[in-house]
Amino acid sequence: MLKKQTLDGNVETFLLVILNQGPSYGYAIVQDLNEKAQGLLNMGEGTVYPVLHRMEEKKLIASTWRQSDSGRKRKYYRVTPKGRKMLESKEQQWQTLSKTMELFLGPVETNHKPQNA
Amino acid sequence: MSYVLNKYLDRVMVYANCKENKVSDIRTELEDHLHKKIEDLQKEGFTKEDAIYKAIDDHGHPRTVGYGLRPKNTWLDVRSHGxxxxxxxxxxxxxxxxxxxxxxxxxxxxxxxxxxxxxxxxxxxxxxxxxxxxxxxxxxxxxxxxxxxxxxxxxxxxxxxxxxxxxxxxxxxxxxxxxxxxxxxxxxxxxxxxxxxxxxxxxxxxxxxxxxxxxxxxxxxxxxxxFPMLYLQKKEMNRIQKQDPYLAE
Incomplete structure (x- = not known):
């Protein structure tokens, strides 16, 4: 499980990645987030909303209200040009960081095998 | 809407302490999330009651969610916890x-x-x-x-x-x-x-x-x-107690 501090700084990037695939709403975003994270993230579903609202204040994402199939009002978020720019910058930073870390720590293991197997 | 769900959202909003024009939007958004989750859980076989409790549990403690929704970098931030x-x-x-x-x-x-x-x-x-x-x-x-x-x-x-x-x-x-x-x-x-x-x-x-x-x-x-700061703290506790006495205990 990731440490909370490590997570806090990156949730915005995760959300930008998800929203870059197309407009989405809170519940669906959380589902996508959990699916992509494969159980590595441990955060309450409700804690995504403060991050979304903060990102909206920073104008990284924008929102519109629409009617859902069930008739309820639903808030849809989409990435703004500023958000897309930030995502590109994060991707570049990650490329550089991951290459550097690989040089020192070796490639990332995708499957954890028991040591004495 | 279910009483439990309503109470949960009330508590989130107590801690969020947002301006009135934002309260309705935030509440509607969280409400939609919880309803959608409950519908999905029921499709998975949960009873309605179990689905409500699981949806609330997965959503997070009202204090954590509510404080997260508070406006950042305000002139004044008074909290009972955290x-x-x-x-x-x-x-x-x-x-x-x-x-x-x-x-x-x-x-x-x-x-x-x-x-x-x-x-x-x-x-x-x-x-x-x-x-x-x-x-x-x-x-x-x-x-x-x-x-x-x-x-x-x-x-x-x-x-x-x-x-x-x-x-x-x-x-x-x-x-x-x-x-x-x-x-x-x-x-x-x-x-x-x-x-x-x-x-x-x-x-x-x-x-x-x-x-x-x-x-x-x-x-x-x-x-x-x-003294003004002690007063602010007391005022915050009174506000919470007035809206939900359980939270002030």
């Missing part, structure tokens, strides 16, 4: 320009454990001025039961210039049990300079002098700020 952050911050932990709490970090910090430029409290650490049971200062003056500073005044005082019940220092102008390296006549010039500036602080503490000193002003500022 860390308050604002220009003026009041809470169990407080971080702000003026901070008050069990742990307080700020320019002016008041609290059981306070760290700041000017700190008051049981355990006060500061850059310029500390006043408390244990007071330590890096550059300025510390007043307290146990004082450590370039200029230290207290029951037990240790510093370059110190005075108190038991005082250790390069120069100790007075006190009960004194351990001084220099006398006034033999003071090196840099200590004479410090002494000339610190004399009023020390004289004031030992109650020899009666004019207004920086110490008196700072203690007055502390008391002047303490």
């Amino acid at each position: 860390t308050a952050r604002g220009f003026i911050a009041v809470g169990p932990k407080a971080v702000g320009v003026v901070a008050m709490g069990g742990q307080a970090y700020g320019i002016f910090a008041f609290g059981g454990f306070s760290v700041g430029l000017i700190s008051f409290g049981g355990f006060a650490l500061s850059l310029l001025f500390a006043w408390g049971g244990f007071a330590a200062t890096m550059l300025g003056v510390a007043y307290g039961g146990f004082a450590l500073a370039p200029i230290a005044v207290g029951g037990f005082a240790a510093g370059i210039i110190s005075t108190g019940g038991v005082a250790y220092g390069l120069y100790v102008p007075g006190g009960g049990q004194v351990h001084s390296l220099y006398t006034l006549e033999t003071l090196p010039s840099f200590l004479k300079w410090i002494w000339s500036y610190s004399e009023s602080f020390i004289m004031d503490f030992t109650d020899v002098n009666q004019y207004i000193s920086a110490n008196k002003i700072l203690v007055f500022v502390f008391l002047f700020l303490l």
Whole structure:
């Protein structure tokens, strides 16, 4: 499980990645987030909303209200040009960081095998 | 809507303490999330009641969600739990320009454990001025039961210039049990300079002098700020209690 501090700084990037695939709403975003994270993230579903609202204040994402199939009002978020720019910058930073870390720590293991197997 | 769900959202909104024009939007958004989750859980085979409780459980503690939704960088942040952050911050932990709490970090910090430029409290650490049971200062003056500073005044005082019940220092102008390296006549010039500036602080503490000193002003500022901050804390608890007595317990 990731440490909370490590997570806090990156949730915005995760959300930008998800929203870059197309407009989405809170519940669906959380589902996508959990699916992509494969159980590595441990955060309450409700804690995504403060991050979304903060990102909206920073104008990284924008929102519109629409009617859902069930008739309820639903808030849809989409990435703004500023958000897309930030995502590109994060991707570049990650490329550089991951290459550097690989040089020192070796490639990332995708499957954890028991040591004495 | 279910009573439990409604109560949960009420509690989130109590902690969020948003402006009225935002309350409705936030509540509608969270409500939609929870309803959609409940529908999905029911499709998975949960009973409606179990689905409601699981949806709430997965959503997070109302305090965590609510505090997360609070506006950031406000002038005033008063919290009953967790860390308050604002220009003026009041809470169990407080971080702000003026901070008050069990742990307080700020320019002016008041609290059981306070760290700041000017700190008051049981355990006060500061850059310029500390006043408390244990007071330590890096550059300025510390007043307290146990004082450590370039200029230290207290029951037990240790510093370059110190005075108190038991005082250790390069120069100790007075006190009960004194351990001084220099006398006034033999003071090196840099200590004479410090002494000339610190004399009023020390004289004031030992109650020899009666004019207004920086110490008196700072203690007055502390008391002047303490009461409004205690009032704000009480007001926040009353607000929570009024909206949901369970949360104030």
